[in-house]
Amino acid sequence: MQLYGKVAVITGAASGIGRATCIAMMDLGIEAIAAVDRSSQIIEQCNTLNHEVGRSVLVPYVGDVTSDEFRRSVFADLRHRFGVVHICVPAAGITRDRLAVKHHKDNGGGVDIYPRSDFEDVMQINLIAPIYWALETIATVAEDRTRRGMPKWEPSEGTQGGVVFIGSVSSMGNKGQISYATAKAGLAGAQATLAKEAIFYGIRCNIIHPGYTDTPMVRALGEDLIRQVILPQTQLRRLLRPEEVADAICFLLRNSAVSGSLWVDAGWHPAA
Numbered sequence: 001m002q003l004y005g006k007v008a009v010i011t012g013a014a015s016g017i018g019r020a021t022c023i024a025m026m027d028l029g030i031e032a033i034a035a036v037d038r039s040s041q042i043i044e045q046c047n048t049l050n051h052e053v054g055r056s057v058l059v060p061y062v063g064d065v066t067s068d069e070f071r072r073s074v075f076a077d078l079r080h081r082f083g084v085v086h087i088c089v090p091a092a093g094i095t096r097d098r099l100a101v102k103h104h105k106d107n108g109g110g111v112d113i114y115p116r117s118d119f120e121d122v123m124q125i126n127l128i129a130p131i132y133w134a135l136e137t138i139a140t141v142a143e144d145r146t147r148r149g150m151p152k153w154e155p156s157e158g159t160q161g162g163v164v165f166i167g168s169v170s171s172m173g174n175k176g177q178i179s180y181a182t183a184k185a186g187l188a189g190a191q192a193t194l195a196k197e198a199i200f201y202g203i204r205c206n207i208i209h210p211g212y213t214d215t216p217m218v219r220a221l222g223e224d225l226i227r228q229v230i231l232p233q234t235q236l237r238r239l240l241r242p243e244e245v246a247d248a249i250c251f252l253l254r255n256s257a258v259s260g261s262l263w264v265d266a267g268w269h270p271a272a
């Protein structure tokens with residue numbers, strides 16, 4: 001599928017992998033991208049990138065991806081401006097890392113379990129929100145096709161659109177990431193189901209599992225942990241670059257023969 005003439009929505013677009021994906025899609029000539037983030041920096045960023053390419057590709061939307069009201073308002077605006085949204089890369093994500101059951105050496109040696117509020121936040125942002133942004137995207141294509149009296153897609157039309165969920169190597173299980181790993185593994189179930197359903201409208205659905213990538217999310221882990229724990233377990237012995245992950249996302253969208261999951265992990269595997 002060529003990206004020319006397509007409209008995409010990318011969440012978490014102000015930073016890291018989301019931002020790099022916006023730039024990669026602009027380079028491939030995409031028509032428009034709804035660049036969604038809760039950080040208002042997205043506005044300035046869109047202005048700068050649009051100026052660099054000399055056309056208004058990026059349309060910024062500031063808000064929380066977990067809000068149904070915000071999501072519906074973004075899609076209402078996109079329907080008004082473009083009619084159909086063909087592509088969704090829901091990249092907004094957070095970590096709330098901690099051991100699931102933690103033994104405290106100090107304070108008399110108590111034990112406590114992972115806070116439920118953190119677990120729920122991670123599920124809302126990393127699992128439920130990406131699925132609903134993807135469903136909303138698929139719905140715009142389905143509505144358009146129904147309106148034109150041709151809901152069922154035929155291969156002769158060419159692929160209509162695509163969803164790429166952002167999983168993680170942590171979906172295989174990773175110490176200290178009970179909520180994050182659960183959310184990312186959950187996305188694989190959503191991808192596998194939507195891949196079977198959305199092709200009815202000509203939309204492919206894939207998932208990418210990046211390894212540790214050089215973004216603010218990973219830098220927040222601290223240089224010591226990156227150097228001592230993460231890098232020795234990667235074959236490249238460096239963090240991935242956001243542009244490498246973005247390139248792989250675009251590959252998943254463009255090559256319709258590829259289905260399922262793509263591991264972009266630089267040979268990283270979770271320790272025992």
Ligand SMILES: NC(=O)c1ccc[n+]([C@@H]2O[C@H](COP(=O)([O-])OP(=O)(O)OC[C@H]3O[C@@H](n4cnc5c(N)ncnc54)[C@H](O)[C@@H]3O)[C@@H](O)[C@H]2O)c1
Pocket residue numbers: 011012013014015016017018036037038039063064065066090091092093094125126166167168169209210211212213214215216217218
């Ligand atoms: N960096 C990695 O090593 C890595 C590895 C595997 C998967 N991922 C996944 O890739 C995606 C992007 O991660 P990143 O490393 O680029 O992170 P990042 O922290 O650089 O960027 C995340 C962006 O999401 C936005 N965001 C977070 N919560 C939001 C919310 N509720 N509403 C709107 N925006 C919100 C933030 O403002 C930020 O701009 C995430 O889903 C992450 O889990 C990252």
